[in-house]
Every structure is written in C-alpha cells, then in structure tokens.
Amino acid sequence: MKVPSSLTPLSFLAVTLLVWELAVRFLNVPAYLLPSPTAIIATVDSELFLHLAVTSGEALAGFFIASACAFLAALAFVRSPLLERGVFPLAIAIKTTPLVAIAPLLVLWMGTGWWSKITAAGLICFFPVLVNTIKGLKAADSKYFKLFSSFGASQRQAFRKLRIPFCLPYFFSALKISSSLAIVGAIVGEFVGATHGLGYVIMVSSSHLDTDILFSAIFAAAALGILLFQFIGWLEQRVIFWQTAETE
Amino acid sequence: MSAMSKPLSGAECEASSPQSAGPRQAAITASDLCIGYGDLSVIDNVSFRIDQREFVSLLGPSGCGKSTLLRAIAGLLTPTSGSLQLQNSANEVTDSKPRVGLMFQKPLLLPWRTTLENVLLPVEIELGGNRVSSIDEARAREVLSLVQLSSFEDAYPKQLSGGMQQRVALARALMSDPDLLLLDEPFGALDELTREMLNEELLEIWRSADTRLKTIVMVTHSIPEAVALSDRVFVFAARPAKLAEVVPVELEHPRDLESQAFAKSVSYVRRLIRSFS
Ligand SMILES: Nc1ncnc2c1ncn2[C@@H]1O[C@H](COP(=O)(O)OP(=O)(O)O)[C@@H](O)[C@H]1O
Ligand SMILES: [Mg+2]
Numbered sequence: 001m002k003v004p005s006s007l008t009p010l011s012f013l014a015v016t017l018l019v020w021e022l023a024v025r026f027l028n029v030p031a032y033l034l035p036s037p038t039a040i041i042a043t044v045d046s047e048l049f050l051h052l053a054v055t056s057g058e059a060l061a062g063f064f065i066a067s068a069c070a071f072l073a074a075l076a077f078v079r080s081p082l083l084e085r086g087v088f089p090l091a092i093a094i095k096t097t098p099l100v101a102i103a104p105l106l107v108l109w110m111g112t113g114w115w116s117k118i119t120a121a122g123l124i125c126f127f128p129v130l131v132n133t134i135k136g137l138k139a140a141d142s143k144y145f146k147l148f149s150s151f152g153a154s155q156r157q158a159f160r161k162l163r164i165p166f167c168l169p170y171f172f173s174a175l176k177i178s179s180s181l182a183i184v185g186a187i188v189g190e191f192v193g194a195t196h197g198l199g200y201v202i203m204v205s206s207s208h209l210d211t212d213i214l215f216s217a218i219f220a221a222a223a224l225g226i227l228l229f230q231f232i233g234w235l236e237q238r239v240i241f242w243q244t245a246e247t248e
Numbered sequence: 249m250s251a252m253s254k255p256l257s258g259a260e261c262e263a264s265s266p267q268s269a270g271p272r273q274a275a276i277t278a279s280d281l282c283i284g285y286g287d288l289s290v291i292d293n294v295s296f297r298i299d300q301r302e303f304v305s306l307l308g309p310s311g312c313g314k315s316t317l318l319r320a321i322a323g324l325l326t327p328t329s330g331s332l333q334l335q336n337s338a339n340e341v342t343d344s345k346p347r348v349g350l351m352f353q354k355p356l357l358l359p360w361r362t363t364l365e366n367v368l369l370p371v372e373i374e375l376g377g378n379r380v381s382s383i384d385e386a387r388a389r390e391v392l393s394l395v396q397l398s399s400f401e402d403a404y405p406k407q408l409s410g411g412m413q414q415r416v417a418l419a420r421a422l423m424s425d426p427d428l429l430l431l432d433e434p435f436g437a438l439d440e441l442t443r444e445m446l447n448e449e450l451l452e453i454w455r456s457a458d459t460r461l462k463t464i465v466m467v468t469h470s471i472p473e474a475v476a477l478s479d480r481v482f483v484f485a486a487r488p489a490k491l492a493e494v495v496p497v498e499l500e501h502p503r504d505l506e507s508q509a510f511a512k513s514v515s516y517v518r519r520l521i522r523s524f525s
Binding site for chain 1: 348354
C-alpha cells in the first residue's frame with residue numbers, strides 16, 4: 001500500500017497533539033505553563049492573522065531585497081577579485097555580529113515601523129546567499145570555459161549559458177536557508193520595538209502570561225517558515241529540473 | 249630538432265591510405281614551435297606537418313604537453329615562439345580559419361539541455377542572440393544519426409550512459425562541419441568495450457565520404473588505440489616535450505586487431521616509448 005509522504009508527519013503531529021491534550025487535561029497542568037492544544041486553537045482569531053501578515057510581509061520583503069542584493073554583489077565579486085578582497089571581510093563582519101545586538105540600533109535609526117524589521121530580516125539573509133552564489137558562480141569546470149572559447153563564445157555568452165545555470169543549485173539552497181532566517185530576523189526586530197507582528201504578540205503575551213496566545217504566535221511563525229521553505233523547494237524542483245540531488 | 253620519419257619495421261603492408269594518390273595538402277604546419285606557461289617551457293622546439301585527411305595520434309608520458317599542443321592547435325593558446333599554421337580544405341591560409349571541433353575526456357555536456365540542444369550549442373553561440381534555423385536542426389539530427397543517437401535527441405545527459413554522452417560530445421564537435429577534429433583522450437574514461445566500439449565508429453565517420461571531416465589529431469594513452477586508428481603516431485619524450493619519433497602505421501583499413509602485423513606494430517611503438525623513458 002502506498003502512503004503519501006506528507007501523511008506520515010501529519011499523523012505523527014496528530015498523535016502528539018492528542019497526547020498533549022490528554023496530558024494537560026488529566027495531569028492538571030496549569031494553563032500559564034502549558035495550555036492544551038484546543039485552548040491554543042481557541043485563541044486563533046483575525047487579529048493573529050493580521051500579525052502573521054505583518055511578520056510575513058516584513059520577512060518576505062527583507063528576504064527578497066537581501067537575496068537580490070546578495071546575488072548582484074556576488075556577480076560583482078566574481079567579476080572583480082579586488083572588490084571581493086576588499087568588501088568580503090565586511091560581509092563576514094556583518095555575519096558574525098549577532099542580529100540581536102544590532103536590532104536596537106536599527107529601531108533607533110528607522111523607528112518601530114516596517115523598515116527596521118525588513119532591514120533586520122535582510123541582514124540575516126544576505127550572507128548565506130552571497131557566499132553560496134559566489135561558490136556557485138565559480139562552480140563550472142574550467143574545461144567548460146575552454147570548450148566555450150573553442151566555440152568562439154564571448155564572456156557574456158559564457159556567463160549566461162554556463163555560470164548562471166551552474167550557479168542556480170547553489171543559489172536555491174541558499175534561498176532555502178535564508179527563508180527561515182528571514183522570519184527570525186523579522187521577529188527579532190519586532191522584539192525590540194513594534195506595535196504589530198508575531199514578535200510583538202510573543203513579547204506582550206509572555207509578559208502577561210497569556211501562554212495560549214504565546215503558543216498560537218509560535219505556531220504561526222513555525223507554519224510561516226515551513227510554508228516558505230516548501231514553496232522554495234517546489235520552485236527549485238521546477239527551475240533546476242536537471243538536478244535531483246541536493247547540493248547543500 | 250625535427251623528427252625523422254622512418255617506416256614501421258614490423259608492418260609489411262604497403263601504403264594503403266585511400267587519399268595517398270596525388271600530392272597531399274598540409275592541414276597543420278608547425279616549425280620550431282615552443283609553447284610554455286610563464287617560465288615553464290612545455291613544448292620545446294617542435295616541427296611537424298600534418299596532412300589533410302590524415303589521422304595522427306599523440307603518444308607520450310603524462311604531463312609532457314600533449315594537451316597543451318592540442319590547445320595551441322585549437323587556437324586557445326598562443327605559442328611562445330615558432331610558427332603554427334593551419335590550412336582549411338580549400339587550402340586558404342589567409343582569411344577563413346579552418347573550422348575546429350574539440351573533444352575532451354569528459355563529455356562536458358550541459359545537464360539542463362537535451363541531446364539535440366547540446367549539439368546545437370556551438371551554432372547558438374555563433375548566432376549570438378539569433379534563433380537556430382531549421383537547417384541547423386536538420387544538421388544536428390544528421391550528426392546525431394552519425395553517432396547513432398537519433399532516438400535519444402530529447403534525452404537529458406543524466407539519462408545517457410557514459411559512452412552515449414561521449415557520442416553526444418562527438419556529435420557536437422562534428423556539428424560545425426570541422427576541417428580539423430582535435431580529440432584529447434576522447435574515450436579515456438570509458439570501459440574497454442565501449443571504447444573499442446566508439447573507436448570503430450570514429451574511424452567510420454572519418455573515412456566516410458559524406459562527412460566532410462578532413463583531419464584528426466588525437467591524444468591517447470593507449471598504444472593499441474593509436475596503432476589501430478592513426479596513419480602516423482607522434483611519440484613525445486618527457487617535458488619539455490620534444491617530438492621524439494614519428495611512426496607511420498602502414499596497415500590497411502579496416503585493421504585486423506588480431507593480426508600478427510598489428511601486434512608487431514604495437515610492440516614496436518611500445519619498445520620505442522620505453523627507450524625514451
Ligand atoms: N594552464 C596551465 N598553467 C600552467 N601550467 C600548465 C597549465 N596546463 C598545463 N600545465 C603544465 O604543463 C605541462 C603539460 O601539461 P599537459 O599539456 O596537460 O600534459 P599532457 O596532456 O601531456 O598530460 C604539465 O606539467 C602541466 O602541469
Ligand atoms: Mg592531457
């Protein structure tokens with residue numbers, strides 16, 4: 001008998017929720033420590049979806065802007081080794097500085113609105129895409145370039161027909177990594193100062209011991225991450241149809 | 249120092265190349281050729297002449313500079329000194345450069361392209377942004393049938409065996425209707441049986457009148473392969489490579505690989521190579 005691959009994790013999830021529900025009910029766990037799944041689901045309302053939408057918007061905007069910038073920066077770095085040597089250490093410095101340490105500064109500069117969160121999400125996405133894209137742009141075997149020059153191909157043609165397609169698997173695996181990071185970035189930004197978003201909900205509900213709301217926000221963030229990751233995986237399979245193996 | 253040609257002592261067959269009637273035109277003329285990478289001298293003062301429609305094999309120890317010489321012939325490397333002249337079949341030295349087809353040990357196919365699209369790649373590059381014409385597609389199908397891959401034109405490289413991938417690479421090299429085919433250990437990564445089969449197909453393509461293929465220069469590590477295929481075997485000594493010996497193989501095509509004469513030729517070349525290393 002064939003079982004759809006998504007069914008296995010879903011049934012495990014169902015069992016976990018059931019055990020959780022029963023344990024909370026029969027062991028009398030206080031609701032501020034661990035609310036039951038039904039209590040958590042009861043808190044889901046349109047307001048939660050509004051916060052989810054805000055965080056999604058910030059994370060996605062940061063993710064797209066940073067990925068595009070990182071891709072362009074990688075192109076520039078591969079063209080100019082001098083630029084790479086000069087600017088790459090700066091990129092490493094940004095990467096090694098914890099985002100939580102920078103986030104208050106971002107809010108100070110850009111206020112509690114969208115941009116501080118988009119920047120936070122972007123900062124955390126940028127580096128993985130940059131590094132992987134640079135690696136990908138150098139991935140084509142040098143013999144391919146010899147072959148191309150024997151065909152009389154220009155630099156541009158070699159770039160378009162060789163470097164870019166060979167880079168795509170690396171680019172997509174970076175997108176998968178940074179899609180999850182983008183949500184982290186947006187939420188950290190919201191922790192520091194916000195009036196909306198899942199990070200804001202998490203901060204407020206935890207200080208009020210509204211643990212059921214806290215949980216619903218956590219689950220919303222997790223669902224967003226999974227959805228985004230799956231979407232990029234789906235896109236990857238369509239774009240890089242020739243490659244089935246993972247290139248992490 | 250130019251190499252001396254001397255007839256192969258082991259072979260009693262008479263010269264039998266179908267093109268041997270009449271004076272031959274040169275395809276490649278090298279005189280006092282030196283090639284290097286920076287301070288490293290790789291090809292040292294080599295002179296030779298390869299005729300139109302001739303099949304020449306380059307044999308020599310690994311790292312002696314065979315690939316380097318091939319790359320220089322392909323125009324991908326500029327010689328340090330000396331001259332290297334190519335002539336096309338119309339014997340014009342001047343304007344129109346001869347068309348060169350190149351093939352390596354790895355098939356170097358683009359994995360996101362089908363067989364047909366891979367074969368069309370050189371045409372696409374030549375056309376720049378323009379679309380490939382139906383004439384080019386017909387030509388691509390023609391070369392695919394030469395390498396017996398007609399039924400695989402829509403397959404992707406990963407769906408093909410190693411031997412089939414090399415056939416696609418050969419078809420791609422033939423696509424431009426080359427005057428000169430340069431092969432760098434083309435079947436070196438394949439198993440013995442596939443290799444022999446592809447060698448036979450290569451010979452057939454070279455000998456058939458309707459492929460206008462003129463000249464083949466092939467690097468190989470296999471002495472029997474060199475003797476089975478070529479009109480002449482160029483034997484190189486270790487780096488800086490000197491052309492140590494030129495061995496004409498005067499066995500009639502199709503060559504019987506089981507024959508005494510063939511075995512004698514192989515052992516002659518083998519002894520020769522041993523004597524240089
Ligand atoms: N691009 C290169 N730059 C510098 N040295 C090279 C390069 N390619 C080959 N060489 C050197 O030139 C020599 C000859 O190489 P090659 O022509 O590949 O030998 P072969 O094909 O006979 O094995 C080797 O010592 C190799 O290290
Ligand atoms: Mg070599």
